[in-house]
Amino acid sequence: xxxxxxxxxxxxxxxxxxxxxxxxxxxxxxxxxxxxxxxxxxxxxxxxxxxxxxxxxxxxxxxxxxxxxxxxxxxxxxxxxxxxxxxxxxxxxxxxxxxxxxxxxxxxxxxxxxxxxxxxxxxxxxxxxxxxxxxxxxxxxxxxxxxxxxxxxxxxxxxxxxxxxxxxxxxxxxxxxxxxxxxxxxxxxxxxxxxxxxxxxxxxxxxxxxxxxxxxxxxxxxxxxxxxxxxxxxxxxxxxxxxxxxxxxxxxxxxxxxxxxxxxxxxxxxxxxxxxxxxxxxxxxxxxxxxxxxxxxxxxxxxxxxxxxxxxxxxxxxxxxxxxxxxxxxxxxxxxxxxxxxxxxxxxxxxxxxxxxxxxxx
Amino acid sequence: xxxxxxxxxxxxxxxxxxxxxxxxxxxxxxxxxxxxxxxxxxxxxxxxxxxxxxxxxxxxxxxxxxxxxxxxxxxxxxxxxxxxxxxxxxxxxxxxxxxxxxxxxxxxxxxxxxxxxxxxxxxxxxxxxxxxxxxxxxxxxxxxxxxxxxxxxxxxxxxxxxxxxxxxxxxxxxxxxxxxxxxxxxxxxxxxxxxxxxxxxxxxxxxxxxxxxxxxxxxxxxxxxxxxxxxxxxxxxxxxxxxxxxxxxxxxxxxxxxxxxxxxxxxxxxxxxxxxxxxxxxxxxxxxxxxxxxxxxxxxxxxxxxxxxxxxxxxxxxxxxxxxxxxxxxxxxxxxxxxxxxxxxxxxxxxxxxxxxxxxxx
Numbered sequence: 207x208x209x210x211x212x213x214x215x216x217x218x219x220x221x222x223x224x225x226x227x228x229x230x231x232x233x234x235x236x237x238x239x240x241x242x243x244x245x246x247x248x249x250x251x252x253x254x255x256x257x258x259x260x261x262x263x264x265x266x267x268x269x270x271x272x273x274x275x276x277x278x279x280x281x282x283x284x285x286x287x288x289x290x291x292x293x294x295x296x297x298x299x300x301x302x303x304x305x306x307x308x309x310x311x312x313x314x315x316x317x318x319x320x321x322x323x324x325x326x327x328x329x330x331x332x333x334x335x336x337x338x339x340x341x342x343x344x345x346x347x348x349x350x351x352x353x354x355x356x357x358x359x360x361x362x363x364x365x366x367x368x369x370x371x372x373x374x375x376x377x378x379x380x381x382x383x384x385x386x387x388x389x390x391x392x393x394x395x396x397x398x399x400x401x402x403x404x405x406x407x408x409x410x411x412x413x414x415x416x417x418x419x420x421x422x423x424x425x426x427x428x429x430x431x432x433x434x435x436x437x438x439x440x441x442x443x444x445x446x447x448x449x450x451x452x453x454x455x456x457x458x459x460x461x462x463x464x465x466x467x468x469x470x471x472x473x474x475x476x477x478x479x480x481x482x483x484x485x486x487x488x489x490x491x492x493x494x495x496x497x498x499x500x501x502x503x504x505x506x507x508x509x510x511x512x513x514x515x516x517x518x519x520x521x522x523x524x525x526x527x528x529x530x531x532x533x534x535x536x537x538x539x540x541x542x543x544x545x546x547x548x549x550x551x552x553x554x555x556x557x558x559x560x561x562x563x564x565x566x567x568x
Numbered sequence: 569x570x571x572x573x574x575x576x577x578x579x580x581x582x583x584x585x586x587x588x589x590x591x592x593x594x595x596x597x598x599x600x601x602x603x604x605x606x607x608x609x610x611x612x613x614x615x616x617x618x619x620x621x622x623x624x625x626x627x628x629x630x631x632x633x634x635x636x637x638x639x640x641x642x643x644x645x646x647x648x649x650x651x652x653x654x655x656x657x658x659x660x661x662x663x664x665x666x667x668x669x670x671x672x673x674x675x676x677x678x679x680x681x682x683x684x685x686x687x688x689x690x691x692x693x694x695x696x697x698x699x700x701x702x703x704x705x706x707x708x709x710x711x712x713x714x715x716x717x718x719x720x721x722x723x724x725x726x727x728x729x730x731x732x733x734x735x736x737x738x739x740x741x742x743x744x745x746x747x748x749x750x751x752x753x754x755x756x757x758x759x760x761x762x763x764x765x766x767x768x769x770x771x772x773x774x775x776x777x778x779x780x781x782x783x784x785x786x787x788x789x790x791x792x793x794x795x796x797x798x799x800x801x802x803x804x805x806x807x808x809x810x811x812x813x814x815x816x817x818x819x820x821x822x823x824x825x826x827x828x829x830x831x832x833x834x835x836x837x838x839x840x841x842x843x844x845x846x847x848x849x850x851x852x853x854x855x856x857x858x859x860x861x862x863x864x865x866x867x868x869x870x871x872x873x874x875x876x877x878x879x880x881x882x883x884x885x886x887x888x889x890x891x892x893x894x895x896x897x898x899x900x901x902x903x904x905x906x907x908x909x910x911x912x913x914x915x916x917x918x919x920x921x922x923x924x925x926x927x928x929x930x
Contacts, residue, residue, distance in 0.1 A: 308705035343670035354743040
């Protein structure tokens with residue numbers, strides 16, 4: 207492989223983009239907060255969302271959106287593209303808040319999930335059951351607000367009708383894809399099988415398209431990308447996105463909770479139909495399969511049980527195969543990227559994000 | 569009061585509008601179904617949503633949207649306004665599906681609610697707890713899809729930038745208002761008080777603005793309504809909407825389940841902070857208050873307990889007062905309507921809808 211091409215145009219400022227997106231999000235929520243306070247509306251919902259959005263997160267989707275814009279020749283004033291990028295992050299807050307309800311997750315980014323925090327907040331004067339239910343109800347509403355507000359953040363009225371016609375259908379498709387992917391994910395949970403293809407389909411819709419391909423496409427469409435650029439971005443995005451999900455599966459089981467910010471039991475307790483688990487079930491001996499069938503999806507799984515599952519995931523070679531699949535996909539993505547002859551600044555930024563997305567520890 | 573003015577322009581075709589909206593919705597969902605089937609996506613989510621949307625509903629919001637359009641002088645080709653109206657009904661499906669999860673409602677429109685139906689559908693091979701949780705998760709996702717698709721139904725690309733600038737902010741405001749109103753509603757439930765003003769504030773945001781004012785405004789904005797028309801529509805809408813919610817409160821407690829399609833215990837079991845309940849708590853003697861405090865919000869409330877509550881609601885005069893408040897609001901709305909000098913067809917249709925919304929039995 208040739209040495210990285212030195213950038214000929216100014217580099218994509220990833221740290222600056224991140225900051226601009228965060229400023230856009232907090233400014234938006236602060237305006238919402240003032241308006242709600244003046245009308246006697248529940249500011250609690252907004253402060254919970256603000257805390258969630260500012261408590262971490264890789265901002266991968268906004269960064270990829272800006273990279274897609276650069277890849278298609280976007281340059282100059284970034285106000286409009288930053289708003290579109292911030293809208294994707296707001297949408298992602300919606301997706302995570304609802305996902306955590308569905309996965310009954312207690313912790314995210316090292317802190318209680320939104321439904322847990324709200325249950326705690328409303329505990330006084332209520333039974334535990336009533337408080338937990340209220341935590342779920344209000345978290346669903348906070349997620350709904352984030353979804354509605356992701357729309358409000360879109361710079362719809364500032365776009366030309368040509369841009370609108372290119373961008374809005376991609377936003378629509380992205381939303382349906384991630385919701386469908388999540389639907390496949392929750393209905394398959396509890397009954398994982400050795401069907402690796404099915405697990406890859408979930409990963410493709412829930413993650414590869416949603417997290418990588420569509421943010422790139424949306425950014426590119428803002429800059430009026432021709433079909434060839436969009437196709438090159440897809441060919442790069444899908445393997446990166448699958449590698450991202452494979453890394454997520456591995457971290458969800460073998461990651462250190464103090465680094466990932468989430469417990470390493472949740473995926474196993476929910477019995478998620480991940481590629482990692484499907485690979486193990488496909489290769490398991492009868493006695494290994496017996497262990498997996500008995501323990502995966504058990505809501506009372508303890509650390510000892512989780513260790514038994516981990517040993518089977520390792521012994522079957524599933525863990526090594528998942529790592530191998532990540533390398534294959536990363537290599538393929540980087541090869542596509544070099545061949546695509548995008549503006550060098552975009553190529554350099556995408557190379558960097560590929561590394562961050564697939565070799566991460568959190 | 570003078571006799572109804574005979575229409576000088578063709579009447580607003582309410583039945584035809586209803587049919588056109590339904591055709592738009594089912595056509596949209598059928599296209600989604602074909603696309604999902606061809607890509608291996610979960611068609612179950614779509615068929616559940618289609619069944620929900622076609623199993624009843626008054627279509628009040630779409631009809632009011634078209635009335636708002638006529639009120640502002642809209643006429644001729646109805647394709648675009650019907651799409652906007654259908655979008656409101658799709659949004660309403662989202663709101664109801666999520667509300668039923670939050671209210672733990674078992675029945676809606678005489679049939680199991682979406683989360684109950686989905687729990688039943690996924691019962692096999694799962695514990696009751698796991699199936700119920702999956703029912704909730706998938707219902708939240710079906711609601712999320714409906715919210716995303718309400719956006720997709722909006723005829724955004726067919727609107728002029730002037731129309732976009734008028735309509736989109738109203739859609740944004742409507743969404744936030746109903747979500748805020750719902751947030752107030754769920755956090756107040758279980759602890760109703762004699763604070764009638766607070767109950768009216770919930771009714772105003774959750775229902776009056778969402779169900780009546782904003783649909784009228786959105787339709788009017790599509791026809792480029794001047795401020796005066798929007799103000800007249802607000803002055804009409806808010807009392808009608810409050811009356812609508814008061815009727816809803818009464819039907820939720822005193823209605824016949826075989827006509828309303830929902831059980832008459834749910835609101836009482838949830839301990840909803842309605843105007844009806846607040847009026848009773850405000851007027852209750854110590855022994856009546858003791859009954860209400862002991863029984864409202866009790867998840868195990870039975871028919872005998874509900875009858876005891878009903879007797880207190882009647883004996884305190886709360887029921888009669890709620891009926892009286894409906895009459896006052898309806899009269900006020902009709903007076904505003906006569907004075908507004910809207911196109912006679914719009915006036916006639918709004919008069920008809922006012923009757924249907926406030927004197928209904930389901």
